[in-house]
Amino acid sequence: MVHQHGGGNKRLAFDQVDSHGIPHLNREGIEVIYGEDVMEEARKIKSPDEILCMRRAVVACEAAMGEMEKALKPGMSENDLWSILHAENIRRGGEWIETRLLASGPRTNPWFQESSARIIEAGDLVSFDTDLIGSYGFCCDISRTWLAGDGAPSSEQRALYQMALEQIDHNREMLAPGVSFKELSHQGKSLPDEYLPNRYSVLFHGVGLCDEYPAVRYPSDWETVGYEGELEAGMVVCVESYIGLHGGHEGVKLEDQILITETGYEQLSNYPLDKRLMGKD
Structure with missing residues (x-):
């Protein structure tokens, strides 16, 4: 196919390729190129059909989250709770889960601890x-982030939640076509110094068939891993916040999925926030 359709060009880009196949391609004079960058650039703008599919996926996911929240009770394990999301996703036509990021109590700080047998x-x-x-x-x-049980949150828990809300709300309002990744990084709401060591890896990231281009980091990381680019209509991005004091007891994780439109943005994820942690119940 390369000889027939390549017009003499023998470069072949692969999103993923098994390494044992590369020498066989090289023997045919084919130059193998890493193709993930090419594929992510091609996938960054979602078609109307893709956006419709994503809307359905979000509805199914939020229904599964609702089943999780109804089942959440002290005395169950983190794995018990996490398994509900997995089962309900599959029940609604979903496929698989990339991570097992669910934690409770002291395991919420630092972030990136997978679900365990710990009793909530x-x-x-x-x-x-x-x-x-x-x-x-x-x-x-x-x-x-939810509060387990029927009690009231502590002042510390409410403060963490409020910081996460403020970061998400501020950074969401920046989203519009033409806004550069550097602007998102440097004008986005950051964190107080004592929270920065536990910061999430990105402020924003693209999403489609999986986590995708771009990844917009905190300003302190820009010089080493930042890159140029701008938001365009049809892109879908996630706005991230993790708030956990370095050496602190607990942490709050919030994230929403958002479509960039011609005039601004549309929030695709609409699962309710925890009213008790917001101080509204």
Whole structure:
């Protein structure tokens, strides 16, 4: 096919390729090129059909989250709770989950601890990131933090939640076509110094069939891993926040999935926030 359709060009880009096949291609005079950058550039603008599929995936994911929240009770394990999301995603035509990011109580700080056999206790924060490939093969990447049990949150828990809300709300309002990645990084709401060591790896990231281009980092990381580019209509991005004091007891994870439109943005994820942690119940 390369000889027939390549017009003499023998470069062949692969999103993924098994390494044992590369020498055989090289013997045919084919130059193998890493193709993930090419594929992510091609996938960054979602077609109307892709956006429709993503909407369905989000609806299915949020229905699964609803089943999780109804089932959340002190005395169950983190794995018990996490398994509900997995089962409900599959029940609604979903496929698989990239991570197992659900933690409770002291395991919420620092972030990136996978679900375990730890028993959730009354008064614990329970934080999770769906990271699932849902209906029609599209990713739904939403994070929420809930308070376990029927009690009231502590002042510290409310303060953490409020900081996460403020970061998400501020950074969401920046989203519009033409805004550069550097602007998002440097004008986005950062964190107080004592929270920065535990910061999430990105402020924003693209999403489609999985986590995709771009990855917009904090300003302190820009010189080493930042790159030029700008938002365009049809891109879908996630706005991220993790708030956990370095050496602190608990942390709050929030994340929403957002479509860039011709005039601004449309929030695709609409799962309710925890009213008790917001101080509204």
